[in-house]
Amino acid sequence: MAVIRVGTRGSALALAQTRQIAERLGKAAGADIEVVPVTTHGDTSRASLSQIGGTGVFATALRESLLAGDCDVVVHSLKDLPTGDAEGLRIGAIPKRADARDAVCTLGGRTLAELPEGARVGTGSPRRIAQLGALRPDIRAIDIRGNVDSRLARLSAEDESERLDAVILSAAGLGRLGRADAASELLPLEDWPTAAGQGALALEVRDERGSRELERGLAAVEHATTRAFTIAERGVLAGLEAGCAAPVGATAFLADELLFLTASVYSADGTTALTSSHAATPESRAAADLADAARDVASRVVAELLGNGAADLAPLEESP
Numbered sequence: 001m002a003v004i005r006v007g008t009r010g011s012a013l014a015l016a017q018t019r020q021i022a023e024r025l026g027k028a029a030g031a032d033i034e035v036v037p038v039t040t041h042g043d044t045s046r047a048s049l050s051q052i053g054g055t056g057v058f059a060t061a062l063r064e065s066l067l068a069g070d071c072d073v074v075v076h077s078l079k080d081l082p083t084g085d086a087e088g089l090r091i092g093a094i095p096k097r098a099d100a101r102d103a104v105c106t107l108g109g110r111t112l113a114e115l116p117e118g119a120r121v122g123t124g125s126p127r128r129i130a131q132l133g134a135l136r137p138d139i140r141a142i143d144i145r146g147n148v149d150s151r152l153a154r155l156s157a158e159d160e161s162e163r164l165d166a167v168i169l170s171a172a173g174l175g176r177l178g179r180a181d182a183a184s185e186l187l188p189l190e191d192w193p194t195a196a197g198q199g200a201l202a203l204e205v206r207d208e209r210g211s212r213e214l215e216r217g218l219a220a221v222e223h224a225t226t227r228a229f230t231i232a233e234r235g236v237l238a239g240l241e242a243g244c245a246a247p248v249g250a251t252a253f254l255a256d257e258l259l260f261l262t263a264s265v266y267s268a269d270g271t272t273a274l275t276s277s278h279a280a281t282p283e284s285r286a287a288a289d290l291a292d293a294a295r296d297v298a299s300r301v302v303a304e305l306l307g308n309g310a311a312d313l314a315p316l317e318e319s320p
């Protein structure tokens with residue numbers, strides 16, 4: 001039987017999500033799957049994400065291993081993938097996305113609104129820090145790194161100086177690790193838009209046509225609606241020239257035959273925010289029409305945000 005080698009980061013979350021999609025890919029392709037863990041700078045560095053520069057820290061090593069021929073496809077969390085084209089590579093499939101919401105994790109089921117004055121909330125994401133500032137200016141955001149389990153462990157840390165009242169994590173990430181139970185609140189996307197592409201995966205391959213098995217597998221896991229949502233959401237980042245760690249939330253969804261896109265840009269402390277929402281009617285539900293509507297809606301949202309001064313509101317580009 002043919003073998004498809006699937007490259008992934010080696011974190012527990014990356015391995016879990018890669019195994020889940022690789023199993024579907026292998027079945028549809030009629031091929032055996034070999035999972036190839038690749039170490040990335042984002043995994044080895046203890047520095048805060050904003051210090052090492054979010055853009056591409058997770059993606060670069062995976063792309064190198066793909067270009068070197070060490071694997072046939074790599075699995076990225078789409079929200080960590082820079083929007084620019086990568087030379088010699090293409091996004092071969094975007095599977096149906098999981099929950100795009102952020103989750104508040106606390107002990108005892110407390111929600112964000114129920115946290116005490118001055119509560120310590122763990123997150124290293126400039127977007128989440130700004131959103132916390134907007135909603136609860138009294139809350140102290142504490143920078144954390146590390147895997148999901150070690151972040152959750154901070155809720156019950158023995159050492160009081162380490163202990164946090166809450167951590168904010170992606171619902172999709174918790175779900176993929178079987179830790180959805182840790183969420184005490186799922187923040188509604190209307191008030192708390194999340195990172196472009198959050199909850200979605202990207203299967204990246206080399207530009208040239210892959211094996212018959214690989215192409216069959218990619219076509220089977222592709223989800224046209226999710227592809228369109230991510231074109232719209234990532235179109236906001238690209239249009240604002242913003243990196244994946246910028247204080248920008250973007251959420252696309254379909255309702256009543258319309259493709260909606262809402263995006264918010266925050267000042268670093270969250271005290272100022274700009275929001276823009278637009279909708280487009282796709283000609284049909286065919287992939288090409290959905291993608292056209294997604295590009296259309298993104299360009300209108302970007303024009304409005306820039307027209308209202310989004311570029312002056314926040315440090316949008318990445319790299320320190």
Ligand SMILES: NCc1[nH]cc(CCC(=O)O)c1CC(=O)O
Pocket residue numbers: 077078079080168169170171172173197198199200
């Ligand atoms: N930047 C870290 C990152 N990248 C992808 C996920 C989870 C999976 C996803 O949301 O798609 C996470 C963790 C988190 O934000 O809690």
